[in-house]
Amino acid sequence: MILLLLGANLGDRIRALHRANELLADRVGVVAQRSAIYETAPWGVTDQPTYLNQVVAVETTLPPDELLRQTQAIEQALGRVRLERWGARLIDIDMLYYGQLIIQTPHLTIPHPYLHQRRFTLVPLAEIAPDFLHPILQKTTLELLTECTDTSEVKIFNS
Template identity: 50%
Template sequence: MSFELVTAYLSLGSNLGNRQDNLDKALDLLSQRLRVGMISSLYDTEPVGNINQPRFLNLVCQVHTSLGPEKLLALAKEIELKLGRASGKSGAPRPIDIDILFYGSRVIETPELVIPHPRLTERAFVLIPLAEIAPDLVHPISGKTIRELLQRVAGTSGVLKQGTPGWKRNEKERECIRY
């Protein structure tokens, strides 16, 4: 039985509790089900939309998975709940938020899932870390690279580089990443 590994990109953010610890725990939980590839630096960012809440710590990671897009979404939601995110409270402060930015070059539009992420091109807090790890990745709808999209976005001054995640790959993960 063969399976295809798809490269996907996820955005992770946290603005409640120990933000870096929350991101590290989410990466650890993701690594138990997916092969985690490149991980961006951490970025301290202003909240968007509901601005009366704490600042976020964000990163973007590349993952390789045999899960379909719907199962990847289910895994993201499962991890969010496990780390204490209240369900159904969009825009509220949260210990972890995981969004699927890209799933290969697929374009998906269902009531539950839209890929590429519909607000990706408007969000400096996503484009800056994504450009760090995949500047030449092409948006399948616009045909623009992430680098090109970043040049057109506003709000980059509110995205402050804060170092690297504390998460360490386990031995199995280190073996998987050498391909």
């Protein structure tokens, strides 16, 4: 299972998530599952607008490095400009898991190194993959969520 986190906190956030889903289907493969959309507090750099986040499960034949290239191309197509780490953005697509692969390169770390520390990731992830086992920590998503010390607000978005 390949799991991605989508996030947006600038512009038309709903449209950005919908377009990201469409472009993932066009360029990456089948979007097999989608969590609800959650409104979440910013993490890291907190002086910015709230985010909308969604986790999607995709089926693809692309290897991890090409999947990363495609997700970054989608971000760019949707207007993302990288100015500040953890800063505000029109769209963000993070690779959380690529099956049970463990990858550490200068450009890609899988599983995502912060996913177990972030409620905005774990809550939507638990919705569609509650029993997915973290290949390094050897804990399920639900276990990681239960142990997470992040107290940031994460609530279902009602448009």
